[in-house]
Amino acid sequence: MAAIIRLAWQSLANRKATAILTLLTVAISVTLLLGVEKVRTQAKSSFANTISETDLIVGSRSGQVNLLLYSVFRIGNATNNIDWQSYQEISQHRSVKWAIPISLGDSHQGFRVIGTNGAYFKHYRYGQKQPLQLAQGEVFDSLFETVIGADVARKLDYKIGDEIIIAHGISDLSFNRHDNLPFKVVGILEPTGTPVDRSVHVSLEAIEAIHVGWESGARLGSTPGADVLAARQFEPKQITAVLLGLNSKMQTFALQREINNYPKEPLSAIMPGIALHELWGMMSVAEQALLVVSGFVVVAGLLGMLTSLLTSLNERRREMAILRAMGARPGHIFFLLTSEATLLTALGVVVGTSLLYLILLLTQPIIQSQFGLLIPITAPTNYELLLLLLVQLAGMLVGIIPAVRAYRHSLSDGMTIKV
Structure with missing residues (x-):
């Protein structure tokens, strides 16, 4: 058997161009198969790890997927806002242990701005109940201070003490910027692999302050300076959503039903x-x-690969006749062809897997920055190994077809090639 495998390797080496092209075809198909599987599973894992230990998310009346997307993943926009008084009543409910208010609607150079309070940094959890950690600085304390995510700091090269300008709405254009009210970066969060990394966090009071003189997304008059606004007291009028943690999981359904039937405004x-x-x-x-x-x-x-092996079969009938003359049996010819297919498939699997990991190594930072999707470079899972095994078995089965033809040719040709 070892001699046949060695002979198969030498036979492939003598047909380098064809063998390499066939190998690359198998390798690219394996790369795509594993790549799709990794992106699929890691996208699910990344989404699932974005939020942890949050029992309920409350927003204006809408579909639950839409509410999840805009409140947690910063995708899309809310259909309406929640009145501040409603938030206060819900947060003081006997079943609620903690509440995180969130206000969305502004941006900074393509990154979403999140208005919130200290409860966000204290109670928000992601992954396996992991809390948010500051890589540098501290949580905002004054009106015009901000804590930025790791991706914001890295991509825009921000450091503690830098000033940033927030824009009204999702598009960052000159006419909708709050350019007279810069925010000072006082904290940078540790990377989390979640949308938190791509968020700019400010206080709820700051969201109210920067919109003084604005109405329905338009600047209607002059906005007071930062010193004037800092001397005033602000209280939010509306927020976008609320993340709730409850005293007991048993209370989840009861509170959900109560909020869905909230009499003062339509909530979900x-x-x-x-x-x-x-x-x-x-x-x-x-x-x-x-x-x-x-x-x-x-x-x-x-x-x-099958086409390549079948195409070369007629050209190799003289080779088979020489092998018969040297004592090879028809069974040896059969195993030679199946060994070639097995070797090509195995090399294709190895090269394809290696190519995938090389692509992941090069594109991982880009994918995380552009799409917020962290695809860790880990060993193949059991399911991925099963896929590779199935590809290998399929390659071996494919090799049987030209092997059977070669076996029949060797019987009919004997030691003399018939052309």
Whole structure:
């Protein structure tokens, strides 16, 4: 068996160009198959790790997926806001242990600005119940101070003490900037691999202060300077959403029903886990489509290898006759061809897996920066190893077809090639 494998290797080496092209075809298909699987699983993991220990998310009446997306993942916008008095009543409910108010709507150079308070840094959890940690500086204390996420600091090269200008709305244009009210960076958060990294955090009072003189997204008059505004007392009128932690998980459904029937304004209370499950259900069709496409690419790669082996078979009938003359049996010819297919597939799997990890190594920072998706470079999972094993077995089965033909040729040709 070892001699046949060595002979198969030498045979492939004698046909380097064809063998390399076939190997690359298999490798690229394996890279795509594993890449789709990694992105699919890591996207789910990244979304699931964005928020932890939050029992309910409260926002204006809307679908639970939409509420989850804009309140946690900073995707999209709220249909309406929550009155501040409603927030106070809900946060003081006997079942509520802590409440994190969130105000959205402004931005800074493409990054969302989050208005909140000290409860955010104290109670917000991500991943495996991990708290937010400051890499540098401290939490904002004054009106025009900000704490920025790790990606904001890295991409815009901000340091403690730098000043930033917040813009009204999602687009950062000259006419909607609060350019007379700069914020001082007083803290930079540790990386979390969540949308927190791409957020600029300011106080709720600061959100109110910078919109003095603005109405419906337009500047209607002159805005007072920072010194004048700092001397005034501000209280939010409205917020976008509330994250709630409860005293007991048993109280979740009762409080959810109570908030959904809140008499003073239409509100929705959702459980993050259930909303995520619904989101995965909506994405399942796209997931399956990607897997089917990558599966077809693998099939195409294996068919390419089959075509290569079958095409070269007639040219190698003289080689087979010489092997027969040297004492090789038809069974040896059969195993030689299957060994070649097995070697090509195995090398394709190894090269394809290595290529994927190289691509991940080069693109990981870009993917995290642009899409907020952290794809860690880890060893293949059991499922990924199973996929690779299936590709290997499929390659071996594909090799049987030219092996059977070579076996029949060797029987009919004997030691004399018939052309």
